[in-house]
Amino acid sequence: MREVRLSIVGFGVVGRGVTEVIRRKRAEIKEKFGLDLRVVAIVDLWGAVLASSDGKSGNEIDVDKVLDALQRGKADGLSPRESLETHGIKVEDMQSLEVIKEVEHDVMVEATPTNVESDGEPGTSHILEALKAGRHVVTSNKGPLALHFKKLMRAAERADRKIGFEATVGGAMPIISLREALAGNEILSIKGILNGTCNYILTRMSEENLPFEHALREAQEIGIAEADPKSDVLGVDTAVKLVILANALLGLDASYKDVSVTGITEITPEALNLAKNNGYVIKLIGEVDRDGKLEVAPKLVPKTHPLNVSGTLNAALLKTDLAGEIVVVGRGAGGIEAASAIIGDVIRIFRSS
């Protein structure tokens, strides 16, 4: 049995999803892979919860208790820190970088907000610091990889550690790991629907003849779109994911700034109708090829095409030299879905090392 100590940096939807999945799957992962996943540190802006101040082997955070405290505290209108403290969980005044450096662990799970305007911070520093301290990294945060792909990969190589980032693109839909599954193939191009929020909005506009603003509001009400939906509907989120695919799967040296981006805010129900009458749907498509084409734009997709997936689903069509065309479809967002990708990365890292 190998013990794998994890830190979780950023305890929002995804961070909690990861603890939830560990809680559910721990015994199974032990049995199938011989890995004992233990959360030894959780750190967010409100402070840190640690297994023990010395981080000795064998100690771990009682994730049941943490999740339970947060849930009950929230119902009582308490802040995360208050929730934890009222339920007898000690919260340390430590910040993320300190935890990454000082607390002994094997893999850092990075799940802080994506930010491409601020150089990918705080994620970029978290990842570099973890590698420097000899820890593997598994991240759902897209910013650092979309801005500094080469730099981070080199840092990992130097440190002889791995970076898993399956969760950054397509949520639960496996796509980064197709590198291994399609080993020996050259991936020539990728076209994909990489943002569930836009796909949901376009689907609803088309089904119900709704103007963009109505469909967006509906998406916000049911928790599919963020309060600030700009990054999604302007195509920025898709562009960021496309850059990660370009670098990881096509071996380009691309940055977010190289992408030509058009969002979906100009799409009207009339346009969707005209498309429908002609056998098409409109989808926000991210597209990359070997010649360095990097484009995000609404496109006409034939109704019978495999990329015509509806609701919040994501999908990607990869063109390869040996395998021809490959299509993947899956749930692009959600805490558990992202955690599925994260746990997969963690298992792959430790199974092979």
Added chain:
Amino acid sequence: MKVSVDIELRDIPGQLVSALTPISELGGNIISVLHHRDRKTQRGTIPVQIVFDVEESKLAMLLRRLRERGITVVRVGTERLKEAALVLLIGHIVRSDVKELIDAVDKTGFAEVVELFLCMPAIEEKSAAALTIRAVGKDELEQALEILEGITRDKGILIVRPIEDELLA
């Protein structure tokens, strides 16, 4: 009827005029002439593609007259617009002169707007249009779409193109 003929001309002055004369004699309307100087054949002749409009009943006579003048006719295409694509335009299309868009494509001689659906929800609101464009080949279709893209960009109209056709074969 729209016709496209590929001919080969000897590389001496006056050949092109000689080839075009029978077309006008028979009331044909020349749309475009593409001179492929860069693709000189091994025989030393130059391939030329002529696109023109002519009454169907006069085509046979026209071809005979060309041959009588010693011009080699390599190919005659009457269904020349083989490739088609649908594009959507969203924006203030009518106000910004939809005719200009159509003319720009038609003027190429190798592509045409063959169908246009327009939907105008309300004055001051953005309208949407579906254009079917046909062209002689894939490259020409792409060129026509690029011409459209250039004009719409300047006018602030959004153009939605089909994803490249990559159906699973």
